[in-house]
Amino acid sequence: MVSAFEFAPAIALLPLAAFVVALVFGNGMPKKGAYAGILATAGSLLLSLWMFATVAGGEVYNEGLYDWAIGDEITFHFGVLIDPLSALMLVIVSLVALLVHIFSLGYMNAEGETGLRRYYAELGLFTFSMLAFVLADNLLMAFMFFELVGLCSYLLIGFWFRTxxxxxxxxxxxxxxxxxxxxxxxxxxxxxxxxxxxxxxxxxxxxxxxxxxxxxxxxxxxxxxxxxxxxxxxxxxxxxxxxSAQFPLHTWLPDAMxxxxxxxxxxxxxxxxxxxxxxxxxxxxxYAQSPTALAIIAFVGGFTALFAATMGVVKDDIKQVLAYSTISQYGYMMLGLGVGGYVAGVFHLMNHAFFKALLFLGAGAVIILMHHEQDMWKMGGLKDRAPVAYYTFLAGSLALAGIVPFSGFWSKDEILYDALILGLEEPIFLAAYAMGLVAVFFTGFYTFRMVFLTFHGNPRSEAARDPHPLGMNVKIPLIVLGVLAVVAGAANLAPVYKLAGLDITFLEHWLDGAYTDGMEGMTYHEYSEMTGYETGYIGSETITLLIGAALSLGLAFGGAGLAYILYNVPEPKAHTENLGSARTVLRSNYYQDEVQVWIAEGLTLPVARMADRFDQSVIDGVVNGVSSVSLFGSGGMKRLQTGVVTNYAALIVLGFIALVVGLGVYGGWFV
Amino acid sequence: MTVEIHYYVLLSAALFCIGLFGVLTRRNALMFLMSVEIMLNAANINLIAFAFYHGNLSGQVFALFTMALAAAEVAVGLGIILVLYRNFRDVDVTVPSAMRW
Structure with a gap:
């Protein structure tokens, strides 16, 4: 019997094959290579599910496949590590990749785009790199594919390179x-x-x-x-x-839209x-061995969560709102990991992958409906004209805002709960918790501002009155992800477990190695012991849990409710105008682009100029000085060679006499 | 009666200095060549005198080799002088000074 893990490299290699096929034959294929990508990612998904099932059956796989550089001290190799974490991630990545490939049929092909061969080839290359990154068993391999996904991101952001x-x-x-x-x-x-x-x-x-x-x-x-x-x-x-677009390097993500x-x-x-x-x-x-690093992760995450959420509030472009929301949600994950909530962080990673992919595809569907218009102020009233898009988008929004019982609530609540119980013992983390908590309010607000502006009220443009119809290849991915956004939270209903005692924290057991052997040192409990974090409670565990959940849910409802009051009217007004100068700051993204440009032009450039001047004058001066000394010296020396034989003879004789005299002096003849 | 060894050395040194003086001062290539020959023969005198003094024949044999070498050298030197004359219509050694920096 062949082990399932023998096929693990194929998970990544299938999209690579799709990349090659689309690149070479794309123009001659129906749909310009889309089917190659769909087949390959479907194959990857099936294999990933097989890996998932095998890991669930109690096996993990950690094998080096190919040594590409062998040294005395260290050997570099490619290898595959499949444990519960990577098996979960494989399923997420290949599922989203498959759905996006299918959606592309409606979004790219049906719109008569040019350069589709390039598009599908790059999509295949990206899927390959991402899956290989997930499979990597060593840091260098991870780094290589980390760079490769960055390259694909660059290529695909610049897809419309003529703009x-x-x-x-x-x-x-x-x-x-x-x-x-x-x-x-x-x-x-x-x-x-x-x-x-x-x-x-x-x-x-x-x-x-x-x-x-x-x-x-x-x-x-x-x-x-x-x-x-x-x-x-x-x-x-x-x-x-x-x-992961965390502060202060998050500025690229909104532009990547x-x-x-x-x-x-x-x-x-x-x-x-x-x-x-x-x-x-x-x-x-x-990281668990370094409390300092963990605390920094937690604070970067908490701050990013709040910071990005405030900027999302004033954006008019539907994709910009989603971009800031993505930054903010990744901030939550970092916060969760930083406070030792390994399960909570991974749980939110999974949920977010589903509901954010859903929201982006939903935004894609809206953009199709609106004939490529992205300004939310020109939408409105799409609820009745595109019910599939509306209800799936609503499911994703409820999950994003963290409304019970949608998936985002369970994971976000768990992150905040982990931060709270740690903060009660080590008060410094309460600040990170507070930032995460306040961000919940903003998340609820901007999410539902987006929903109401897009789908509710009266249509505010011709395109919104007569939207472009949606095909099945758009609706199917939306429905699959919509269902996942609703039910994915069931993977780890930790609050229910703590309140009712029902043992339904599957993900925690999954990451704790409860179903698998051979992952010593990589389980949730061992990580928790390594961090050495103490946790405290208000009253008892149950009361703390209820207080935390009530706070975050209340704030989420508060934000959503405010959005409901302000924007769920037939003719919404731009209430952000009332924010005055705060709005200007927010719309300019806290002037961070300006700050970064200033750092580049006002700080780095003068330093580089000074370094250049130092290089030109001192370093090059020394080199040039040495060579001009030797040039000048040899210019004088060469005049010894006159071309006249008699002079040479005289030099030989004089040299000989000098040699003899020198020998005599050293030999002591004249003493 | 035999001549003392230091007379030979003095003769040889005198001949060598005459040859050296010629090499350093003469401009005529033929005189140059002759001076070189005188220096060679000064060395030969030394070789033979000391061979006689020590009762060892190898110095005299060596002098024979030197003579053969000198003959060859003269042949080459005269060849150079002929070419010199053909190119410059002159045998002055200070005229051809192109082979320098």
Missing amino acids: RSAPSAAKKAFLVTRFGDYFFLIGVVGIGATFGTLTFAGDASFVAEAQSAIEAGETFHGLGAETWVTILGLLVLGGVIGK EGPTTVSALIHAATMVAAGVYLVARMFGF
């Missing part, structure tokens, strides 16, 4: 994420140099090495082992912050942006 804005947005996304990736690369080198291994799991992993180094009290470069682990962890975190909406759904909502958070979860054992 002015898309190439510039693509370049911005590439450069900003690359800025974070520099730190990631240094972190990878540092981890490899310190621990001599880059594998994630097993006895010889860098996580285990770091743990034993801390226990043995070793020092690296004069620093304690824990400090060194913190530094390495923060370096890797640089890549995470860039890729220049790409096709399908691309936004796949790359900039469900999968690639998740790569950063997934990486933190992947090496959570490493």
Whole structure:
């Protein structure tokens, strides 16, 4: 019997084959290579589900496949690691990729786009890179595919490269994420140099090495082992912050909305942006050993969650609202991981992948309905004209806003609960919790502002009165994701477990290795012990839980209710005008682009100029000085060669006499 | 009666200095070549004198080799002088000074 895991590389290689097929034969194929992509991702999904079932059957797989560089101290290899976390992520990625491919038939093909061969080839390449990143069993391989998804993101954002804005947005996304990736690369080198291994799991992993180094009290470069682990962890975190669009490297994501909406759904909502958070979860054992790194993760996450949510409130473009909401939701995941809520973070990652892909595809459907109009003020009244789009979008919005019992509520509530019980013991985390809690209100508000402006009220433009019809290839992905957005929360009903005692926290058991053997050091409980976090309660666990849930639910309803009052009217007005100067600040995104440009032009450029001047004058001056001295010297010396034989003879004789005299002086003849 | 060894050395040194003086001062290539020959023969005198002094024949044999070499050198030198004359219509060694920087 062949093991299911033998086929694991095929999960990633199928989309690679689709990439090649679409690239080479795309123009001659029906739908320009879409079917190749759909077949390949469907195959990946089936294989992923098989892996999932096998992992559920109690096996994990951790194998090196190919050593591509063998050294004395360290060996670089490609390998596959399939444990509950990566099996879950594989299913999420391949499912969303498949649905996006199907949706593309309606969004791209039906609209008569040119360059479809390029589009499907790049989509295939992205799916390959993302799945290979998820499968990676070592940090270097993860880094390589991390970069490759960044490249695909760049290519796909710039899909409409003939416009002015898309190439510039693509370049911005590439450069900003690359800025974070520099730190990631240094972190990878540092981890490899310190621990001599880059594998994630097993006895010889860098996580285990770091743990034993801390226990043995070793020092690296004069620093304690824990400090060194913190530094390495923060370096890797640089890549995470860039890729998962966390403050301060989030500015690329809203601009990335220049790409096709399908691309936004796949790359900039469900999968690639998740790569950063997934990486933190992947090496959570490493971060768990450094309370400082975890606290920084929590605060970056909490701050980003609030910060991005406030900016989402004033946007008029439906995709911009979703972009800021994505940044904010990834902030929640980072907050969850930072407070030790490994399960909560991964749970929200899963739910968010479903409901945000749904919302983006829903926005894509709206854009089809509206004949490629994205301004929400020109929509309205689409509720009755496109019921499938409306109800699926509503399901996603309820999940996003965190309304019980939709999926987003369960995961967001769990993150906030984990932050609260940690904050009660270590009050500093209460600040991160508070930021996350306030963000709930803004999330509820901007989500329902979007829903009401888009679907309710009277149509405010000709396109909204007579929308373009939607095909089945648009509706099916929406319905699948809509169902998932409603029910995915059932994977881990932790509050119900704590209140009613029903044992239905499947995801926690799943990530705790309850169904599998052979994942020592990588289970939720071991992570919790490593972090060494103490938790406290108000009264009892149940009361704390109820207070936390009531607070977040109340705020979500508050935000949604405010949006209902302000915008669920036949002719909504632009109430954000009343915010005055605050609105200007928010619409300018807190002037962060300006700040970043200032950092580049006002700070980096003068420093670079000074370095250039130093290089030109001092460094080059020394080099040129040395050479001009030798040039001048040799210019004088060469005149010895006169071309006249007699002079040479005289020189030989004089030289000989000088030699004899010299020998005589040293030999003591004249003493 | 035998001549003392230091007379040979003095003769040889005198001949060598005459040859050296010629090499350094003469411009005529033929005189140049002759001066070189005088220096060679000064060395030969030394070789033979000391061979006689030590009762060892190898110095005299060596002098024979030197003579053969000198003959060959003269042949080459005269060849160079002929070419020199053909190119410059002159045998002054300071005229051809193109082979320099």
